Amino acid sequence: MFEFLFKYPPAMFAKGKFVLLAPWPVWTLFLLLIAVAGGLFWFQRQRRSLLSNSRATIIWLVQTALIALLLLMLWHPALSVARLRPQQNVVAVLVDHSRSMGIADDGKPRLQNAEDLLNNQLIPDLSKRFQVRLYEFGRDAVRVDQAKNLVANDNATRIGDSLKHIAAEAGTMPLGAIVLLSDGGDNTGGIDRDAISQLRQLRVPVHTIGFGPDHFNKDIEIVDASVPARALPQSRVTARVAFRQHGFAGAKVKLTVRENGNPIAQQLVDLKPDAEQSETILFNTGEAGAHTFQVGIEPIEGEQNVQNNYVVRLVNVDKKKMRVLYMEGEPRWEFKFIRRAMEDDPSIELATLLRTTQNKNYVQGAEHDKFLQDGFPSKPQDLFQYDGLIIGSSEANYFSNAQQQMIRDFADKRGGGVLFLAGRFALSDGGYANTPMAEMMPLHLTAEKSFSRDFASVSLTDAGRESAICRIEDDAQKNLARWQKMPQVANYAVMGAPKPGAVVLMNVAEQGHRPTPLLAVQNYGRGRVGVFATSGSWRWKMLQDHTDKTHAIFWQQLMRWMVTETPGEVSSSTPRQVLPDDTNVPLRVSVRDKSYDTVSGAAVTTTISRPDGGSDTVELKPDPLEPGTYTGSYSADKPGTYIAETTARQDKTTFGDDAITFRREDGVAENFGAAQNKDLLEKLSNDTGGNYYTPSSAKRLPSEVAVSEAGITAHDNLDLWDMPILFLLVILIRGGEWLLRRKWGVV
């Protein structure tokens, strides 16, 4: 209808430029229009006895509009557009043949629909004016002669890579436009900017045709699962699982973590109305080694796609022993019971320094660290050999200015975990305000002394209920019930408000008082900082049966939080630990010396053990933008688990080593995002100057595809004066005037 009235498709108007082709200047048009309007006005004034003022004005407006329209047509309006020259340009047509295109949404596979559309309509129509090059794509684009018997068998969809491939060919041919037929299920997390900017530079529009429904009617799909990459043996860790569902709102499902197919943690979850939802589940990582977990939701009856209910995640369980230094300024029961709690944890070695008298430092668990006999370490290389640091009830001025700065650097620069405890010489009471240590704390300090020896009850916050630190029982409800029956603590410090980014896990309150934060944590620099504003947790041990492990579990989990992610001198990582039908593994390594200053110019080598038993070596190169960081990439050509061990050397100095694991999984990527990703296809079209079509609206495409500034083009001026809509308007205006006059009896 639009094209009938306006002569050209909407896309032409969107991309064309409006011009007037008459040889006379535009101002003459306006001048003439004013003169005609004035003349008509004078004429109406002469005949005012026939009509009232208001009716005369309406008639004057209608007549002026008609004259204005006719004058505009006389000035020869046209649309200036760049159009592909017929028979001189290439249009690349890409058909997605990934596995998701094999889904039969309406009884017929998506790829079959695409094939039919191509053969019955698009290719014949496009071929009349352009040379059509046909490609099928999944991981990459491959040219094919005809759209016949295409098979949806590629395990991945990489739209960006495929477009780059086509763009690279544009240098050897007059590429005028790209037509992409796909469900938009890109497995790389989106189309990268490179591909888009390359196409924009070439001015090649990408027209997309989307196949498949926006969403399944009945499906649960895991969007992401975030699991810590590293853990200590027998650690309880949190998996945060994001998922979306359609058609199952209100249903109860089992959020599950499996290892080797066996469920190791499960919890019931209520599905919310059609929206993305996020839940957490805690599970034990088990003994040392590379562990592969399946995280997701047990399929329920009626799901259209059960292959997207689980994702695979890797956790590298490290058997190395982490070291924590606990500096305590006065003998306290908390000290004794923390020491006892940690004796049962084989993964953490607790070294303690206790000021028993004014003249005696009592060192336990660090008999070889002679420097502790003189008190708190004064050199970074001494302090930084620990992975975690606890500061107990010791006056702030016990530490020199340099030591205070070092404590802050312990988290900020070294990347360790620091925990501050309450006490009569700690926090506000110990003069910590206005020190570098106050700055790193997740809670503001009160201006006044606030430590009291009153009994108070602890309670978990919402974040605390989900935190692995506070999880004594696997079951969330049982855990909450256990905390509600926890013995009171007999001392605590009133803390100020949490800082931005801090997470409060526990509150404390005396009966009848408002709760204040008791346990809060936050990331700080490369490390983590926590405040546990009491020294009375020992009563969780002494006031419960001797077989009760609450106190020990809590402290072990708190210390594991402190140290698990503490990096060594050499620390390697990859943003993509699991590669679903992908091969490219970016590697990133940070190298620091014993003072944790960045090391430039080191020789950094990663040796990668392949699943087939062989190994490869990758030499990493310094990142010019980030001193001490070395990057590289590796191609994981075979499915399975890979172990990457990195070493760094400079001259005769070896800085240490680190290992990470990653895994290539084949045949899984296409199980996810199987519904049409319309947003991605629309965005791709908009960003490149193309249009999005459905299969039914795609019949417009052959006429609209010609509008392009790429390839061999010509700027055409398309006449607009003869648009049917203009003649229709002339008739309507004139007819309208006649009807009005007839009604008012002045015909």
Added chain:
Amino acid sequence: MRFRIATLAVLLACGFSALYAFQAHFRQYTGEEENPAPVPSDADERTEWTFARLRYPSGRYAGYSSEVGSWPTDFPKADRQFLAGVRRLTRIHTRSAEQVIDLVGDPNEIFNWPWVYAVEVGHWDLTEAQCKLLREYLARGGFLMVDDFHGTFEWEVFTQSMSRIFPDRQIVEIPDADPIFHTVYDLETRVQVPGLQYLYSGRVYEKDGKVPHWRGIYDDDGRVMVAMCFNQDDGDAWEHADNPQYETKYTSQAYRLGINYVIYSMTH
């Protein structure tokens, strides 16, 4: 407003339905004090630690000591003199008055005091329930120091109850190298600390207890749970620290040993 207060109260009650804990305040045992001393002004202060004296029953052995039994021997002067030393010599936050842990009255109170002292245990006569309570106390992390019992007979009386607390654990001599003798002061060489009676009798031992022993019971992780000062009387040494006739070497060792035991119990 009332509704808001009531709602807040309900919410607080829901959020904080913790197990409420109670800790006894200082209390005088006027009729049972063997050597009365002025009540310090800070007796009601809540502190990290204080001298916790076990009030246990002497039962059938009460006649050997007094009607009230043997628990308040040297009480409370010894306790308060020792506390003065702890306050002066260490960084422990403590008040100047002791706390009596009444094993006969409130059995659960002991769990608030992870270090307790029992004197003249050569006369104690614990019930089965008290033995069970002490076993649980020590298993949770409590520490018991026993003192001022002498000779074969009192040892046997002591072990009659002790063996019911821990039927499966041996009493052993604590080696000189054990950390308990080194937490603050190095006490590898020690002397027999006599009771006040040595000033009159000239003997540093009582009954047939000529040889001093520092014995203990260890837990499964090698930590001393019960420390026994057998054939010696540290309580008298604290009590008579202000007596010019009582020799400094005994007082000094008693203070040092007591402080070591306290610090040990707070670090192991």
